Amino acid sequence: MKNIRWGSLKIIIMHIVLILGGIAMILPFVWMFVTSIKPSTEVLSWPPSFIPKSPTWENYRTVLREAPFGRYFLNTLLVSTISALSILFTSSLSGFIFAKYKFPGRSVLFLVLLATAMIPLECYMISLYLLINRFGWINTYQGVVAPILVMAFGVFFMRQNILSVPNELLDAARIDGCSEWRIYTTIILPLSRSALGALAIFAYMQAWSFFIWPLIVINERDLYTMELGLTMFQKRFTVDYGLISAGSMIAVLPILVIFLILRRNIIEGITLTGLKG
Amino acid sequence: MNKKRSRLNNFYLFCYIGLLPTVLLYFIFRIIPIVDTFRLSFYSWSVLGVGNKFIGLENYFKLFSDKLFITSLVNTTLFAILVVSFSVAISLALAIMLNNKRMERFSPIYELIYFLPVVTPMVPVAVMWKWIYDPQYGLLNYFLSLFGISPKAWLVYPELALYAIVIMSVWKIVGYYMMIFLVGLKNISKEYYEAALIDGAVGWQVFRYITLPLLRPIVLYVLVVATIQAFNVFTQVYVMTSDIQGAPGRLVRVLVYDIYENGFRYFKMGYASAEAVILLLIVLVLTVFEFRVMGKED
The missing domain is CATH 1.10.3720.10 (MetI-like)
Known part of the structure; x- marks a missing residue:
């Protein structure tokens, strides 16, 4: 019984590690896309916004x-x-x-x-x-x-x-x-x-x-x-x-x-x- | 007898003609330039061909009193050690996690995600990381600020820039080695694990006494390939640091960058060739090391 629980816990920990790593893998791509559809004034705003307020294809x-x-x-x-x-x-x-x-x-x-x-x-x-x-x-x-x-x-x-x-x-x-x-x-x-x-x-x-x-x-x-x-x-x-x-x-x-x-x-x-x- | 002979001649003819394109291309665009690099390294040489002359080992003597060359050699070695150890350790850990029986269902989606940086070419990747490392508006500094860490000018200070490039390079390659290790792990017969289980081995012991020894050839292979690749680092350094503060490449100077600059900006082709020979010797030592070890395994 104890063994089974430890097994499941291990799997959950693994998923957490893998998901965090996966986010690190994808995030730069997402950030690049988000930046690419921001107008230049918004690109240099602080704190950075993850959802562009006024998305535009102008950069492209x-x-x-x-x-x-x-x-x-x-x-x-x-x-x-x-x-x-x-x-x-x-x-x-x-x-x-x-x-x-x-x-x-x-x-x-x-x-x-x-x-x-x-x-x-x-x-x-x-x-x-x-x-x-x-x-x-x-x-x-x-x-x-x-x-x-x-x-x-x-x-x-x-x-x-x-x-x-x-x-x-x-x-x-x-x-x-x-x-x-x-x-x-x-x-x-x-x-x-x-x-x-x-x-x-x-x-x-x-x-x-x-x-x-x-x-x-x-x-x-x-x-x-x-x-x-x-x-x-x-x-x-x-x-x-x-x-x-x-x-x-x-x-x-x-x-x-x-x-x-x-x-x-x-x-x-x-x-x-x-x-x- | 005669018929057999002509058959044999036919065989040979096919072999030689068939190999001709490969051998020709390989010799002209590879073997000859490799040999020629050694020759050039004993010359004072420029593209224009003016004042080319044999100077013996002078280029090599100069190299070892050249501060920039020493810096690049040290930087490249440090870069290689860091990238290789981190990427191999992380990818091995990832592969072992994915190899778990209860991960089977999810493995493909993780593989896909971790392979994304591997298939993406280096320049766009370097460009986006440069933006992430931006000292004023960069994403990394934003995340650090959430933990109360003050912003850092990642790519501006040489020591910091080297680590920044290490992080980015590990990020790029981890998925590749992970897949190679995963293939290796899948090839290990289940019987070994069952036997270990019967003998009462647990977690770490199984890894230490079963997985690692059986995976040894692949780990060694990855170590050598990764080290050779790391010693040839160029693209990300060129894209990320060469234009900052108008000091081209002075910051994170690596071996190939130094060769590139001496050869193609200052046109000191002989001198750059001597540097290239040093790089080549490093690669050769690693190759020989791999053959020796692999030979023993077989």
Whole structure:
């Protein structure tokens, strides 16, 4: 009897802790939205009001007039789509080859991949910049996307998944006269659909929050990504928090909508890719 | 025999052609720049290519008498220690709570909420936290004032600003590690717990002798990944502190910020490369550490 009561009490305490933490997770978003619909006089009032007295969309109108956020959005969409497609293709094909074939040089290549997988872009961005500069790719889309076309973790992740495809299946296809490429397109790709989905989400998220590299290679406003555009915007309107909040809302909203629609896939995709990669 | 041979050649051909795009992209945009960073670090180098010359270890000698570099190294290390220990401890506690059998029904909604900051890109998040930390009208100071605590200029004083950025970074990442730990906890077979229960183990003992040892590989993995990430902190520092009081980045100077400024504001590319090599060595030590430990586990 005593045990049951203690058990229930424990659950209640857990809920209280989790709910308080949950409020801390959501509150900044709510506060950003509330600020974004306040007129500038109300933004700087003390004590701060949680329900705007005279809500207005004016901040949003000003933001869209002052900065081409639509353009930033499309730029980011383009860069992240190219990055994701390239990562999906290279990771699945080389993951397949590393999982199912033995060839001279295999272990050396794999070791190089493994040893350098952890090294972040920040460690080599200077020489990469000089290289991209020599290509004449400063202020171009290809310059932004170049460092995120392959992902070592993606290769490991796909290899891990493809290892579980039975070899008998591949051999049967070979007996039927399938070429290796056909095996890749008709057996491997369909069988790794869910892994590819997870990887795609991971790749999109990586590209979407890409920051320091675009900051370095892009200085033309028309080529800004969302992250870069918002940064420059907030530098221009440092003190006008109504406007900045509206800009942030515009940057966050598409992602929140997609997250709420695909929530399970996204949570699992990101967690599993991070874990298995 | 001949037929078998051609089949084998075919195999090899497919392997090499198939790997070509990956290997090519990986070498051009990753391996070569990594190697080149080491080379550059021995040069006095500028973008314009005027006066580039080999100077041996001079950049490295200069680094260790460079006050700003030392400050950034200390700041970044402190930042990493704080963020990693807090985020790992909190996320582990959250994961253990969610793993409770009677939480199962509510778990998805909590997961969704705690994952919200994880999927949101860093810049808008940093922007809203900057507003929350505002010294005059910020939400945080308002809450503190309810408890009679006087307002603080969070992002203005270096010591305070570092902690402010730590809090915000922990807030951002906790949900991610929580999910990773939760996956790990779900993979622990129920039999272990049943056996422990039969042996009369209670709460803390179960955690100490069953959960933690079985979760060890994942905890180690998260520790290493989190530390590497923390050493590369940049975006939130750049957005939150670089324009305050017109003293760009002087406040919370971190390693990557220092590299960025030396490389791309002062165009001291060789010098910045030497700094990048230091960062790279830190990452490599952590990677090797992980391999060693993981190797033992297997």
